[in-house]
Amino acid sequence: MTAVPGTSAFTSRTGGSRQLSGTGVLLRLALRRDRVMLPVWVLIVAGIVLAMPGSLEQAYGTGAERAEAMRSMNANSSMRALYSPVFGDSIGALSAWRIGVYAAILAAVMSLIVVVRHTREEEETGRQEMISAAMVGRRAPLTAALLAAFVANAAVALLVAGGMAGQGAAGALALGLGVAGTGMLFATMAAIVAQLTESARLAKGLTSGVLGAAYVLKAAGDAGTEDGSSVLTWLSPLGWVENIRAYAGERWWVLLLIGAAVVAQGAVAYNLAGRRDVGMSFLPTRPGPAKGRIATAGGLAWRLQRGSVLGWTLGFLVSGVVFGGMAEGAADIVGDNANTRDIIERMGGQSGITDAFLATMVGMLGMIASLYVVASVLRLHGEETSQRAEPVLANAVGRLRWAGGHLVIAFGGALLLMLVGGLGLALGYGKDLGPIMGACLVQVAAIWALGGLAVLLVGAFPGAAVGAWAVAGVCLAIGWIGPALDLPQVAMDLSPFGHLPKLPGGGMVWAPVVVLLAVSGALVAAGLAGLRRRDLIS
Incomplete structure (x- = not known):
């Protein structure tokens, strides 16, 4: 792989904090570039969650109606596959059942777009090479991209936790952290994929493919069980979201599982980022045939x-x-x-x-x-x-x-x-x-x-x-x-x-x-x- 002038030489003589030089400036640049896109995403993700309690109160006004809804939903394998099992009959629990996984999917999409946009896409367009000619650490762009995703997911968590607090503070916090945690999990996954591929579009496509596979695994697991205990469900990060069981006896340790996955994937991404040159990848594009066919x-x-x-x-x-x-x-x-x-x-x-x-x-x-x-x-x-x-x-x-x-x-x-x-x-x-x-x-x-x-x-x-x-x-x-x-x-x-x-x-x-x-x-x-x-x- 060919070294980029002004980048590898600089980073090879430095280490530690110098690898992150310029992170603050790049973070401000990323947030400025996304000053419209990120607020829109945050409001959409949080808005669909906060809209649920009111609609469910209209649909199931009494405890008996909610209990019957819980029984009928759990008895229908197709509904379990589409959403997830219902773990409680309160308005908060039904809201988490109805929209929790889908809000997590939207947070994941938002996060992977942000990370790829400010890492691989910058390299693909050549802007990163120009930026790296200044005093910018090797890992600063990746750090800024992950921090931008963190800011967006933190905003989602705050809005969801604050807006759902009326249904119960503990459940609101668990739901907000679960949605935001899933967003960060796929942010760090996108960071890894961005190191492996040369194309921003391919990086987004592969990460989205993993997200789709996670949903299929969750759906297959939930179709077979009524309590979210299937092995297939636990193999899916989206299955972790439902198993937090917001408003239904919260399992806080599942959040630790999500956090551990975020830290592990982030460590892998940082390790890969330090072992390649700007514009290069670990899975380079295959050369085309000697004689073009297009x-x-x-x-x-x-x-x-x-x-x-x-x-x-x-x-x-x-x-x-x-x-x-x-x-x-x-x-x-x-x-x-x-x-x-x-x-x-x-x-x-x-x-x-x-x-x-x-x-x-x-x-x-x-x-x-x-x-x-x-x-x-x-x-x-x-x-x-x-x-x-x-x-x-x-x-x-x-x-x-x-x-x-x-x-x-x-x-x-x-x-x-x-x-x-x-x-x-x-x-x-x-x-x-x-x-x-x-x-x-x-x-x-x-x-x-x-x-x-x-x-x-x-x-x-x-x-x-x-x-x-x-x-x-x-x-x-x-x-x-x-x-x-x-x-x-x-x-x-x-x-x-x-x-x-x-x-x-x-x-x-x-x-x-x-x-x-x-x-x-x-x-x-x-x-x-x-x-x-x-x-x-x-």
Whole structure:
């Protein structure tokens, strides 16, 4: 590996605290760069937790209703797999059951993005090499990135603990620390992966893959037991979160397990960071063939994004099968609880409870697919900021042709995801393939609208491109917790998904679908026009 001038020589003559020189300055820089993104993430993670008690009090107003809900949820293996076992019948315990694991997943995603952004992404773009030419210690960038993640997770812990204290101080503290601890666990995991790979995108993808595998392990373990004691559950960091048992006889020692994992992974990351040069990795990219096989811009886009498309596709197929398998038991899950039925019907429509449940799951798949389309469109921005687009465009490749290859993968991939997700739902449910596939295709209009917004930002306002994540996150939050909070229709209409017909089971309404498709087309056209006129980011 080639040493970077001004870096290895400096660090080889120093040790101890000099390895961390400049950490404070880099931390302030990271927090300044993320001054919008981090607060949005923190508010979303904490907000979905703090919104739960009110909605659950509406759904289960009496102790008897909560006890019956606990019994029915624990008796349903699909519900245990989707969420976790219920360990108590208080509002606090039900809130931890309903949202604790998912809040931990969001904290993990936030943390891995922050760490990779300020480590491997800085090296990939060449900015770290310039910074390292100054008096900056070898481990200072990694330390600053982990401290930035710590600040964000500490804010989440404080908001959750403070907001949930009314349900019980001990349970609130356990829940807040569990969510934040999971965030830091995946922050240190991302720090390790960032040392192993040369690509920020690959580092994010591998860490996200570990997060997905952790959820699958937890779900498989919880499906088989009612007390979270499965070996598979304990093999998953997300299983540790549920086994803290906030508001149900807290197991504080599980937090020590999370803390030990954070310290161990952090030590590994620091050791690896001290053994490589800036820009290098322990798993270097394999050289390509002597004779290139990529002849078009579209072929290059497919080569860059095929791994992501495959991973998302498999995930949607598995999720669809799991959700479809729960549909038959939807009526049993709801029982005679009118409030719970109202929540599901607000999400899925006024048709029969099974159709409403399926419509709810279709909507969830659609909102998750919007994250894919945003990530795929932003790959254009990543190629530009990393200066990999410039040599491509220096050849006989126009900007529209270059962008078109990535947009075909983004928008076509979103369509593929919904088709595969619908197939999985139908397979899990065992019938109604046509109606379910039709319902999934309707979601594509809203997904493409968010993708079109991302294209507009990348093309015309590249400095605000990251804002596409914030918009997608807000839409996800509205669709996820809006029906439970019974938000007014004007708030629900802020999301394009709020305008779509509730299918299957409801009546088809073409007007909003056509309008959303037209809006997405106009946004893409405006974004491409902006891309043609402006200078490339250097």
